[in-house]
Amino acid sequence: xxxxxxxxxxxxxxxxxxxxxxxxxxxxxxxxxxxxxxxxxxxxxxxxxxxxxxxxxxxxxxxxxxxxxxxxxxxxxxxxxxxxxxxxxxxxxxxxxxxxxxxxxxxxxxxxxxxxxxxxxxxxxxxxxxxxxxxxxxxxxxxxxxxxxxxxxxxxxxxxxxxxxxxxxxxxxxxxxxxxxxxxxxxxxxxxxxxxxxxxxxxxxx
Numbered sequence: 001x002x003x004x005x006x007x008x009x010x011x012x013x014x015x016x017x018x019x020x021x022x023x024x025x026x027x028x029x030x031x032x033x034x035x036x037x038x039x040x041x042x043x044x045x046x047x048x049x050x051x052x053x054x055x056x057x058x059x060x061x062x063x064x065x066x067x068x069x070x071x072x073x074x075x076x077x078x079x080x081x082x083x084x085x086x087x088x089x090x091x092x093x094x095x096x097x098x099x100x101x102x103x104x105x106x107x108x109x110x111x112x113x114x115x116x117x118x119x120x121x122x123x124x125x126x127x128x129x130x131x132x133x134x135x136x137x138x139x140x141x142x143x144x145x146x147x148x149x150x151x152x153x154x155x156x157x158x159x160x161x162x163x164x165x166x167x168x169x170x171x172x173x174x175x176x177x178x179x180x181x182x183x184x185x186x187x188x189x190x191x192x193x194x195x196x197x198x199x200x201x202x203x204x205x206x
């Protein structure tokens with residue numbers, strides 16, 4: 001898959017502080033617009049994994065989506081309003097690196113900060129399409145993955161290609177904090193009170 005350069009427009013935020021021993025969740029997406037379902041995923045992951053911080057990685061353009069999203073400025077402001085709790089960082093690192101691919105971000109962060117424990121966070125819908133991501137097996141080999149279930153989660157997402165091929169590395173939710181400390185490979189599927197709100201419905205109303 002060819003990479004399409006994206007011209008960086010934003011400087012690093014002051015909250016993007018990393019120190020050895022920190023446990024940081026990486027939560028990527030278009031967030032177009034961000035909604036209660038996204039908030040549910042981020043809050044649940046931070047609490048259940050015992051994370052020091054969750055970075056919301058705002059994608060300039062999702063390569064799996066043809067439609068152009070709202071501007072980065074608009075989405076950044078909306079996320080900041082949605083989740084003002086401490087420990088949640090809205091990051092434009094994807095824009096600054098000039099990439100649209102998760103693997104580039106993970107390679108950059110794990111290489112530059114080897115003493116930080118990173119974990120990739122996604123909603124259950126992301127697990128269903130994970131096998132379509134570029135270098136998805138390398139992503140799973142570099143960082144542990146936490147999948148959070150939310151409203152309308154069909155069984156097929158838990159039984160998809162990526163879930164089947166990574167079944168050997170799945171751990172129980174009760175061992176989620178140990179998974180973060182141990183590192184990759186490994187993933188867990190956590191259920192919690194669900195939110196059924198969907199970005200597509202909000203875009204339709206907008």
